[in-house]
Amino acid sequence: GAVVSQHPSWVICKSGTSVKIECRSLDFQATTMFWYRQFPKQSLMLMATSNEGSKATYEQGVEKDKFLINHASLTLSTLTVTSAHPEDSSFYICSASGGTAGAQYFGPGTRLLVL
């Protein structure tokens, strides 16, 4: 149980284009979903927290107009990187919390490369 999927697993795009990443909880309802960014050989940095049906809460320093988050249902959240630039290249990981105290369950990650 507690499986989280992400799509796509990797994406290469041109600078200036927008990229959408989907995060789905497959076998549980996720009241809260989280989006992280991970640079090579570094830890995960929380970008934003989203609750179903409400606006996402962004961490300090994260541009909400650049990283659009939508949590339309209890099983789906999307992250859209708008007007992507090479510095946005990174490994983006989502996680979902089902409300039972504690753990977040992580997706397999999406590797984004902006050329």
Next chain:
Amino acid sequence: AQSVTQLDSQVPVFEEAPVELRCNYSSSVSVYLFWYVQYPNQGLQLLLKYLSGSTLVKGINGFEAEFNKSQTSFHLRKPSVHISDTAEYFCAVSEFGEKLTFGTGTRLTIIP
């Protein structure tokens, strides 16, 4: 604010030897503690978690961790490691079960 310290960035261990990965945290309130493992180019997998109750927590793949409130530690241990345990290990803490704060990670390398 909560924080997590993983003092060892890299730990090399011979196969079948025991290992301990250290984690210390700071928080002004009660916390939940977690260990996650990340294999190359993959997301994180939950190894174990401490929410309350017994301070010795057993997880998957033969790992266990002990919560020590007085030393604010949550060290991860395994009595005998295997090649397949080579990975990055992250300790994490959350206050009131909300957002996680991760340590910087420890790369465990198993030497045949």
